[in-house]
Amino acid sequence: MNARSLPAWILDLYPAPEGMVLWLKTDDGRALRAVDELPMSFFIAAEPSILRAAWKEISGWKKGLLLARERRFEIHRGEEIDLLSVTAPGPLPYRAAVREALARWPDLAFYNADLDPALVYAVERNVFPLAECQVTLEGARVRAITTGRTRWDLAAEPPPFRILTLRLTGELRDPSHGYRAPLEITAPGMPAQTCAWDDPRELVEAVRSAILAYDPDILLTAWGDSFLLPELIALARRSGIDLPLNRDARRSVLRKGERSYFSYGRIVHRPSSVWLFGRLHIDRQTAFLADEYGLDGLVELARTTLQPLQQVARTSSGTGISAMQTAEAYRRGWLIPYRKRTPEDFKTALELVRGDKGGLTFQPEPGLYEHVLELDFASMYPSLMVKFNLSAETVGRTCPKCESRGPIGPRDRPQVAPSSPHSPSPSACPPSDEHRWTADAKTSRVGVCWEKGKGDERGEKGERGDEEGRTNDAAELGAPPRIIPEIGYPVCQCRKGIVPLTLAPLLEKRLALKKAARALPEGPEREVLRRRQVALKWLLVTCFGYLGYKNARFGRIEAHESTTACGRDTLLRAKEIAEERGYLFLHALTDALWIYKEGSTDADHQALVEEIGRDTGVRIDIEGLYRWLAFPPSRQYAGNPVANRYFGAFEDGKIKMRGIEARRHDTIRWIREAQAEMLEVLARARNAAEYRARMAEVFAIARGKLADLQRGAVPPRMLAILHRLSQPPEEYRANLPVALAARALAASGVHLAPGESVEFVLTLGGGARPYDIWRATDRVDAARYRELFLRMLESLAVPAGYDRAAILARLDGIWQDPLPGMERVATGGLLPAAA
């Protein structure tokens, strides 16, 4: 058979009985199915006698497995260990053999036993998902595949996807709660079609002919995972029509069921999903965080984390970090610990991290301030992990090599011996070393670390340059162990850890993307760079939490604690430098600080960030100078997460807000939009005095909104409250609104699982009506909404000096404002016209 060579994009890859299936998107727009072989190995570690017995037994299985004795590097032990390696001819026999071996020897240590074939293929062939490749094919067999690109390239065109969109017409509403509207089928260059659900045959035929005519690479849906595709598949089966959702005719569509589970003390709902073969199904409602970065971000993530697109669209950034670490270890031939649980429940852990990052949290004095400077450390935690070599296997241990050099202590402070509850676990550190590093720690400044000495030119060398760099990485870095401030763990600096190795190129790429975006004028090109950068940001945000996550392959709590300790030290150092330069300290939070100095200039600020960056070794940026900045009072003290609530206007009039109603996703739309409108007015204030003056306009807006509410002129859609179910509807005892709403939905035949959200509207008489089954006869409870509105208004008014009574006085129309903005009141307010 003749071989032919052609340029093509790797659209998708998955295992099959023949090996790996690759879907290649050629230059002329066709999609080809090709197959390649992929032998895969796993390892068993045990006493030599046990390994010999295992060898004997496995060779009796007669499954074409290749057995060998090997020695490989085990990162947690810091040395090579003896192994039995078992190599299967392809991904499917590999999985079968792992399953059998795990069942036979459940107590032995397994390595490389749960690898994703797509990731292994990418590393083995030095390609990546969605890469532009040169492929040599012999029939459908891949003879060679190469790419001139690396996953770290900044210039990276997305593949020329053909995208077909399926969604219900109208506003985006969850159809599994009963919402129905005609199906809309759209694709570029095709006339849009809408089909009603009352004729299933016609509907399925329309979808079928659209797929056949357009042959999309991506099926983009809204609620395709939980509703649209399952429903279409069922209708197609009933009407006996073949619906070619897959391109790969040999496979049937893969459906994964929904599931609710406990994670970090709260219940999480994972919706069901529909996976296609040869075509990619992306459900924008389940695509993790995709609202923030779109398809461009997903493509970036698929490439960077070496996961197929359908997978990155459905898993958390914790999974992405895990995949990158696995790839890094695999490429170096290091052993990959077998992980008994998947990292999917990390999704919730991420949400926790966003609230409480283990960092230093000050309590700002509530009030209104002017001329405040905000400084933010850029990717502080990942930078510190790279800088101090913080990794599961480096923290809490020393080796003979670094022992001889004597430790480096934290900056300018006598080293305190670690107290016993904080001591590293004995297993982490050879007993003979344990006491020595605490005894005579010297003091030194943080700036000296290995990446400044020996170059870490990973970015320039790129992927393949690293092949030769492999020995370099393992070689001595020539630095003494570092002692972590506060907790006193030593950190071995002799070998780069898996976590810093994974993060360094990621940090570099994100920084480069940001820089490239800044150099472009506002426009689509810049937006693509921004989305790619934001997608990587989420990986970086996650990597820190993932280090402390109990089910992470390469996680360890001591490394996580060391990162926060270094973070606190870095933040306090920044505070000290600012105070030395005459700034007053106002507030600080994990990796950002708010300071103030009367009459300070841009040059002062620039000099300050330069000194902090130099001193701490972590880049710090000026987020902005606030014309005015408000810290609203926190309503209750003991609550967790800690108060991170502020809003202010920068010099250019741009508003920044955190934790207040307009920013929170669980705020009802009516209140969110009202507050946004008020903030728009306040953004025009140039200082605190003008802020106070503009409150008159804010109260005028408030009077108008409250009058609308009283009149019943606010549509229920604007008043729907989104709430997550913490238990099955029938198990709620108290008559909370969420319980009432969930029970009403359940009674109307909607299935609700714990962790799912319901939307409801508060109704008269203490009731709550699910928005999906709202009736024209239902009456909104204006009093309860008025109270919610007032609380929102307090966020804005209390910093300006109004308490509840003063706010009410303003709203009830006793006050007459001498200031502009009263027109609204005259037309729709509650103010007596006589005033």
Next chain:
Amino acid sequence: MGRTLVSITQQLAQAEERLGRYRRALTRADQKIFDDLFALARRRLAASSMAADPLPMQIILLGMLIGTASAVAGLAARVEALEHERPLPPRLDP
């Protein structure tokens, strides 16, 4: 994330709760001062968390003391300014 240690935030809340009956027996005026003192300690939570002291109450008390001293210092500066008929220094919250 991380180990579930009782944070200083929780310890402070617990201390305030434990003293609930004590507070109840105070006069209305003293109750206000009791609450103000806890507010002073709360404002110094970041420093308290850095102390990692096995006896949280002494750190809470120290926060109240520093806050009180800071208020006194502010007042002293104002008194001195008044005595010398200079413009008043800005009022800083303790």
